[in-house]
Amino acid sequence: MASDDKAMLRAARDLTKGLGEARPGIYWADMLVSAGIGYAGIAVAIVSGSLGVKLAAGLIAALAMYRALLFIHELTHIHRDALPGFRIVWNLLVGIPLLTPSFMYEGVHTIHHKRTQYGTIEDPEYLPLALMKPWSLPLFVLIALLAPVALLVRAAVLVPLGALIPAVRRFTWQRFSSLSINPDFRRKPPEGDFARLVRWQEFGVFIWAYALIASVFVVGWQPLAIAFAVLSLTAVLNQLRTLVAHLWENEGEPMTVTAQFLDSVNVPPPGIAAELWAPVGLRYHALHHLMPSMPYHDLPEAHRRLARELGTGSTYEGANHPGMLVLVARIAKSTMGAGGLRQP
Incomplete structure (x- = not known):
């Protein structure tokens, strides 16, 4: 299980000052x-x-x-x-x-x-x-x-x-x-x-x-x-x-905040399809789990700030995924593996 990335958690707090008021x-x-x-x-x-x-x-x-x-x-x-x-x-x-x-x-x-x-x-x-x-x-x-x-x-x-x-x-x-x-x-x-x-x-x-x-x-x-x-x-x-809001890979144990974040999914731009199937800010679902009280209209700017600051290869980037089809394929592939024997 991923230990907490304190730098990411600090950045989420510090870089989003001025955001967070519902308009x-x-x-x-x-x-x-x-x-x-x-x-x-x-x-x-x-x-x-x-x-x-x-x-x-x-x-x-x-x-x-x-x-x-x-x-x-x-x-x-x-x-x-x-x-x-x-x-x-x-x-x-x-x-x-x-x-x-x-x-x-x-x-x-x-x-x-x-x-x-x-x-x-x-x-x-x-x-x-x-x-x-x-x-x-x-x-x-x-x-x-x-x-x-x-x-x-x-x-x-x-x-x-x-x-x-x-x-x-x-x-x-x-x-x-x-x-x-x-x-x-x-x-x-x-x-x-x-x-x-x-x-x-x-x-x-x-x-x-x-x-x-x-x-x-x-x-x-x-x-x-x-x-x-x-x-x-x-x-x-x-x-x-x-x-596709989560990767659904936890078997019931409590998770760190970072592990919860990485088990959740962002589908950020440039793709526009996510605005249709994950509207009202839900294309930033992993970010929402970091900052659940952030109004949906501020999530895009919060994402831009964090992505720019934390950069390629960061823990934050690990929650970003390209789209629904890729995520469905990943989850489906996982069910066909050794773990896919559990009853719903």
Whole structure:
């Protein structure tokens, strides 16, 4: 395991002074425009009579909704007072309509960033995918196709049942109320102000779920099917990004900060494709693990400063990778080796 590179950690602290303040104009404009394009694309895909237009609009909608949805990641890291109203508006425009309110990530993702829990059995967002059997990778990605239907069942069936039956409520909260990939993760009950936040968000997704179901009897099943197809593509994009966000080579032992950094992935410029499949700063995922509170719009400049200062052959450069296909090939090759015998 890599020992901590103190020079890199010092540079990350010293070279990023002047960065780190969330800029409301960027957050609001980016989120609102992304959501607007996404919903417009879904509408065009629903009403158009041309298959080509439907497919093009659906692809644009999936990418735009994907970008809008990923602001859930920023919500887990920015200070609650940094962007007044942003969390509420995001939930009303994106989180609740996509049946993925912010509580499903808040309080969960921060565990993934705890130094002693990253990559262990307690990490909700980690699996040693590189050490599993080869068939686990396509299964990991394709299961995301079911996400919209699974979220609808959760909101329309499990949430109201949980309101009546404590055992169902406990089961739903522990197993189906977090955006996690670790099947052994069990979420702890919410407390205090967060519990109140959860209640109103759960009520919102419950109402919206039944509005979606009712829409089938008003406008037919095709609009909902098209919207769910778009959101299935969004979910697959997110799962592909998750697949290459880390190298997934840890078997459950606690890791140093530098080892966590090197197990994470940056896909920096000059390539532009990463802006589509890893938007909202997530192409700098390794850097994000060094500086989790850095706003997404400051990550490119932070990366430029560190890359310029630390240079070729540095530990920092070791987390930089050329693109998704190279990373998928690396992980797939690893699963075919001697370590790829582990069950998912």
